[in-house]
Amino acid sequence: MNADERRFEVLRAIVADYVSNQEPVGSKALVERHNLGVSSATVRNDMAVLEDEGFIAQPHTSAGRVPTDKGYRLFVDRLSEIKPLSPAERRAIKSFLEGALDLDDVMRRSVRLLAQLTRQVAVIQVPTLSRSTVRHLEVLPISPSRLMLVLITDTGRVDQRIVELGDVITEDNVHQLRATLNAAMAGKRLPDASARVAELPEEVPNELRDVTLRIATVLIETLVDHPEERYVLGGTANLTRNVADFPGSLRQVLEALEEQVIVLKLLAASRDPGTVLVRIGEENEAAEMRSTSVVSIGYGSRDNLLGGLGVVGPTRMDYPGTMAAVRAVANYVGEILTSR
Structure with missing residues (x-):
């Protein structure tokens, strides 16, 4: 083991002791607690070099040393692999x-x-939201002139919105809307789904244009990413x-x-x-x-x-x-x- 490697072992031992005991670490304790294979004098010399190089420091009130930010950085950078959990x-x-x-x-x-x-x-x-994809849009009539939209994304996010239609809607039209909206949105990222929904009022039959416009307005507000x-x-x-x-x-x-x-x-x-x-x-x-x-x-x-x-x-x-x-x-x- 060369001198640099040995000093790193000393630093590693100081980090281990200080993290577990909260007490500044002295050379005597290191030699007693860790199998470093060198004398107290060598450990003291290594600690002096580590301190000169800014890897450890001496708190004013103590004879022991503690790792510095630079010492922790070296310790973390030299972790060859993260020990997996059991x-x-x-x-x-x-x-x-x-x-x-x-x-x-x-x-x-x-x-x-x-x-x-x-x-x-x-x-x-x-x-x-911008990273999510539309999984499904459920369209549920809750009264003859009100619909509930339930938007479900691939991340498990669920958004519910009520749409006031201003007119009565038939069950067949609800089925048609559900199919049209899902065909346009399912599987798309939310910003793309939003752009696609904006085009729908121009594409549906005349009798569905008004209701599609109302739904599109509510959906676009839901799909556009909230800045907060x-x-x-x-x-x-x-x-x-x-x-x-x-x-x-x-x-x-x-x-x-x-x-x-x-x-x-x-x-x-x-x-x-x-x-x-x-x-x-x-x-x-x-x-x-x-x-x-x-x-x-x-x-x-x-x-x-x-x-x-x-x-x-x-x-x-x-x-x-x-x-x-x-x-x-x-x-x-x-x-x-x-x-x-």
């Missing part, structure tokens, strides 16, 4: 998420599960467990997590369902989040990215375990939503 953990995740009733329930369950698995704050972006993207957040109280991890900044972090723009930016970089992204401390764009680390990933499939999910916690976190949990939950959420 089969039992994966089964538990799958059965818990498969019990969800609809899209909102999938989102709530995912966040609750991720917050429990990682003991951090979990956040998931609700799939944006939604997300679900859970486990905020987990941050308050270790206030010492956020010296003077916990309140700032909690306030930042209430800001929609900041939270959506945390997930914005997660564009790949195959890659777990880790941003540590100063790497976070928002100044309020620079005492935290964000572990995130995209969910869905490579062809149909539905959104991002991830966790926010202190820089002193169990990176391998957190990365494994984030990836596993994303896999199952993507699987459930794309197979529905």
Whole structure:
């Protein structure tokens, strides 16, 4: 083992001890607790080099050392592979998420599960409408001159709208409308379905033109993406467990997590369902989040990215375990939503 590799083993041992004990780590403890195969003096020298290079630092009040953001970054970059969750953990995740009733329930369950698995704050972006495809449009008469439209997308999203017709409609006409609308919209991405619906009033028989125009107006409003993207957040109280991890900044972090723009930016970089992204401390764009680390990933499939999910916690976190949990939950959420 060359000197660089040995120093990395020392750094890895410091990260492991500090994450589990919250105490700055001294050379004596490292030699006692880890099979480093070298003397205390060598470990002390290695720690001095790691400190000079900015990978570890000495808190003022202690003889021990703690990892810096740069030290955590090297540790994360050198994780050759993410330790997968055990089969039992994966089964538990799958059965818990498969019990969800609809899209909102999938989102709530995912966040609750991720917050429990990682003991951090979990956040998931609700799939944006523009990425969804129309599965079916149900047209239901609720009175002779009123219809209910029920739009169902491939992500399990259900939108209901009432259309006032201003005139009485026959059952045959309802059947005809249902068939025409589904032929025009089914299987199309929502923006394309919206464009197609706008053309329909010109194409239907005269007696259906007025009612089709009214339906098209309501549908276009439903299909056009709402600019306020939604997300679900859970486990905020987990941050308050270790206030010492956020010296003077916990309140700032909690306030930042209430800001929609900041939270959506945390997930914005997660564009790949195959890659777990880790941003540590100063790497976070928002100044309020620079005492935290964000572990995130995209969910869905490579062809149909539905959104991002991830966790926010202190820089002193169990990176391998957190990365494994984030990836596993994303896999199952993507699987459930794309197979529905």
